Amino acid sequence: MSYVETFYRPGAAADRPRPALAGRLEVEVAVVGGGLSGLTTALELARRGRSVAVLEAQRVAWGASGRNGGFVSPGWACGYGTIRRAVGEAAAKELHRLSMEGVRIVAGNLQALAVPDADPVPGILSAVRYEATQELKKQRDWLEREFNYRTEFKTREELAELVSSPCYHQALYNSNGFHFHPLNYARALAREIERLGGRIFEGSPVVALETDRPDKLVRTQGGEIHARHVVLASGGYTGGLVPALARSFLPIATYVMLTRPAPELIxxxxxxxxxxxxxxxAGDYYRLVDGGQRILWGGKITTRTSEPRRLAELLRKTMVATYPQLKDLPVDIAWSGLMSYARHLMPQVGRLKDGVWHCTAFGGHGLNTTAIGGLVIAEAIAGESDRYRQFAPFGLVWNGGIAGRLAAQLTYWSYQAADFFRERRSA
Known part of the structure; x- marks a missing residue:
């Protein structure tokens, strides 16, 4: 089944719709949000024998969790230098190790659950559009020295054997990173949760929470769940359900397209x-899918939460600017999804109050970070560790409201301008 069929052809979903919550249910943990952070949290709890239920307003991984580019590699959306300035060298290194552990969690799930339609492919090239030989070699050496993590420097000539673009100068090749089909992976997590006795309810948006009581009450239009713990993992679709969360993240739209099949041209x-x-x-990311027949291309972010007109044309223009020889390659479909970003660009992982947890704001580098976020919250609920406290320096900072959205958009545009002038100097 192709990417287009999996995502958007009617009736092509790999899983049948799950029922909405109806009536009263008692569990130890209720998870709000059926994206990757919520599913990982629920799976880790189910593996520990805890009773768990997931409430999803739409379908499993309906939002950015199922619509992203599928890249899995260490790191955070926030750069290492910024993290180090905020928490110090030792804590920054521990956080980077957590991001590496997140990659291993995803890889381990792929292997343990034998997800044939996830199609994992090894290797990620981080390419630069300006002369950066010394910077990339320094980064390569630092990763190996500090984390025993090996990457390979690619000269311009070596890179040209892999990608024929006038834009690129050099790259770092990460053989330990990989890419895969994120929606099929999420569906596999959901099936495993259910196999272990967990419950997942789709079409069940939460309309009310009562958390100032020993048994937390989570209410939907059709039913209610009583739980000792509630985990809020609804990402860019949280809305105003929990004011403290609503004030602390920015819903950011990102865009992805799929080209028509054209393997020889590609x-x-x-x-x-x-x-x-x-x-x-303000970067782009892309990869071959469907056995090399199509290109999946993602990039561009905006605070505009509605899908813009001419979305496919906007993305295709970027592709052709990078690869002029693809000017006759048409787009099959394009879509957007909402991510949640905190102003500090780190995930918001922690405890709001006794028995109420949050695991959100994974925009920009989510596939490894949702995995580790879900694990540390599950460990905390199970009484195994307090590793979630490593995220305490990056709390629920006010997003700035309308001014915050404007500032985020202006920052993105300034990044685009800085990229343009940096690349022009190396042309």
Missing amino acids: ATAIRTRAGIADDRR
Whole structure:
């Protein structure tokens, strides 16, 4: 089944719709949000024998969790230097190790659950559009020295054997990173939760929470759940359900497109199955899918939460600017999804009050970070660790309201301008 069929063809969903919550249910943990952070939290709890129920307003992984580019590699949306300035060298290194552990969690789930339609492919190229030989070698050496993590420097000539673009200068190749089909992965997590006795309810938006009581009450239109713990993992679709969360993240839209099948034409530009991401602060990421027949291309972010007109044309213009030989390659479909970003660009992982947890704001680097976020919350609920406290320096900072959205958009545009002038100097 192709990517287009999996995502958007009617009747092609791999899982049948799950029922909405009806009546009264008692569990130990109620998870609000059926994206990757919520599913990982629920799975880790189910593996520990805890009774758990997931409430999803739409379908499992309906939002950005199922619509993203599928890249899995260490790191956070916030750069290491910024993290170090905020928490110090030792804590920054521990956080980076957590991000590496997140990659291993995803890889381990793929292997343990034998997800044949996730189609994992090894390798990620981080390419630059300016002369950066010394910077990339320094980054390579630092990763190996501090984390025993090996990457490979690619010269311009070596990179040209993999991608035929006039834009790129050098790259770091990460053989331990990989890319895959995120929606099919999420569906596999959901099936495993249910196999272990967990419950998942779709079409069940939460309309009310009562958390100032020993048994927390989570109410939908059709029913209610009583639980000792509630985990809020609803990402960019949280809305105003929990004011403290609503005030602390920005819903940011990101865009993805799929081209029509054209393997011979695509091979004139891209001759690697590795995923490719440039290091622009306003960057693009893309990879071959469906056995090399199509390109999945993502990029561009905006605070505008509605899908813009001419979305496919906007993304295609970026692709052709990178690979002029693809000017005749049409787009099959394009879509957007909402991510949640905190102003500090780190995940918001922690405890709001006794028995109420949050695990959200994974925008920009979510596939590894949702995995580790879900694990540390599950460990905390199970009484195994307090590793979630490593995220305490990055709390629920006010998002700035309307001014915050405007500032985020202006920052993105400034990144685009900085990228342009940096690349122009290296042209």
